[in-house]
Amino acid sequence: MARYRDAVCRLCRREGLKLFLKGQRCLTDKCAIEKRNFAPGQHGKSRKPKVVGYGLQLREKQKARRLYGIVESQFRGYFEDAAASKGITGEALLQMLERRLDNVIYRLGLAPSRAAARQLVRHGHIRVADDKVTIPSYQVVPGQEIAVRESSRQMPVMERSLDLAGGRSLPSWLQFDRATMKGKVLSLPKREDVNFPLQEQMIVELYSK
Numbered sequence: 001m002a003r004y005r006d007a008v009c010r011l012c013r014r015e016g017l018k019l020f021l022k023g024q025r026c027l028t029d030k031c032a033i034e035k036r037n038f039a040p041g042q043h044g045k046s047r048k049p050k051v052v053g054y055g056l057q058l059r060e061k062q063k064a065r066r067l068y069g070i071v072e073s074q075f076r077g078y079f080e081d082a083a084a085s086k087g088i089t090g091e092a093l094l095q096m097l098e099r100r101l102d103n104v105i106y107r108l109g110l111a112p113s114r115a116a117a118r119q120l121v122r123h124g125h126i127r128v129a130d131d132k133v134t135i136p137s138y139q140v141v142p143g144q145e146i147a148v149r150e151s152s153r154q155m156p157v158m159e160r161s162l163d164l165a166g167g168r169s170l171p172s173w174l175q176f177d178r179a180t181m182k183g184k185v186l187s188l189p190k191r192e193d194v195n196f197p198l199q200e201q202m203i204v205e206l207y208s209k
Contacts, residue, residue, distance in 0.1 A: 057206035060199050067196060068097050069114050074137070079207050090200030091191050098171075098189040101128065102136035104146060108176045108183045109165030110158050125152040140185045142173075148181040171195075 065075045082092035097103065102118040105126060111117035118136040120126055126133060127147045128140065140146065148158065162178060170176060171193045176183040 057202045060202040061206050064198055090204045094194050094200055095189050099139045101138040104140055107171055109162050112161045125149050142185050142187050144185045146183045153181045
C-alpha cells in the first residue's frame with residue numbers, strides 16, 4: 001500500500017495546526033509550527049488564499065486523513081462503511097478511525113505517535129484477546145483486552161512514551177494498567193472522545209457530492 005514518505009512536519013504546516021505526528025517533538029520549540037507557521041513551499045509565506053466551500057471541506061478531510069495516517073483509498077472505504085451504517089455518518093466515521101488498533105495503542109500511551117504505534121503493531125509487540133495482531137487497521141470492540149507482549153514490556157520506547165503520556169488524559173472508553181501493561185476497551189468511542197478539532201460534517205458533504 002502507498003505510504004507518505006516525505007517530512008511529516010510539512011503536513012502540519014499545510015493544515016496550519018499541530019497534528020502531533022512526531023510525538024514529543026511537537027511539544028517543544030523544535031516543532032515546525034512554532035518555527036515556521038506558514039504553508040510549505042516557495043510561496044507558502046507570501047500567498048494566503050481565501051478558502052471557502054469545497055476548499056474547506058477538502059482541508060477537513062485531509063486533516064482527518066493525515067491525523068490518523070491513512071491513504072485516500074482506505075479513508076474513502078471508511079466513509080462508505082460509515083454511510084452504510086446506522087446513525088450519523090460523520091460520527092460513525094470518527095468512531096471507526098478511533099477504533100483502529102494503532103490509534104488505540106497511541107491513546108493508551110504506549111507510543112509517542114500513531115506512526116510509532118503502527119510500527120509496534122506491525123512488529124508483533126501487541127496482543128488482542130491473547131492473539132497476536134499485526135494489522136494496524138484492526139477494529140477493536142468493547143470487552144477486548146489489549147496487552148503488550150511479555151517479552152516486549154521493557155522496551156525503552158514504551159517506557160518513555162508512558163512517562164510522557166502521564167499528563168495526558170485517557171479516553172473514557174479505554175482502561176489501562178501500567179503495572180501489567182494491559183488495557184481494555186470498555187465501550188465504543190463517542191464523539192466527545194475525539195479531542196481534536198475536526199468538522200466531520202464537512203467530510204460527509206465532500207464525499208456526498
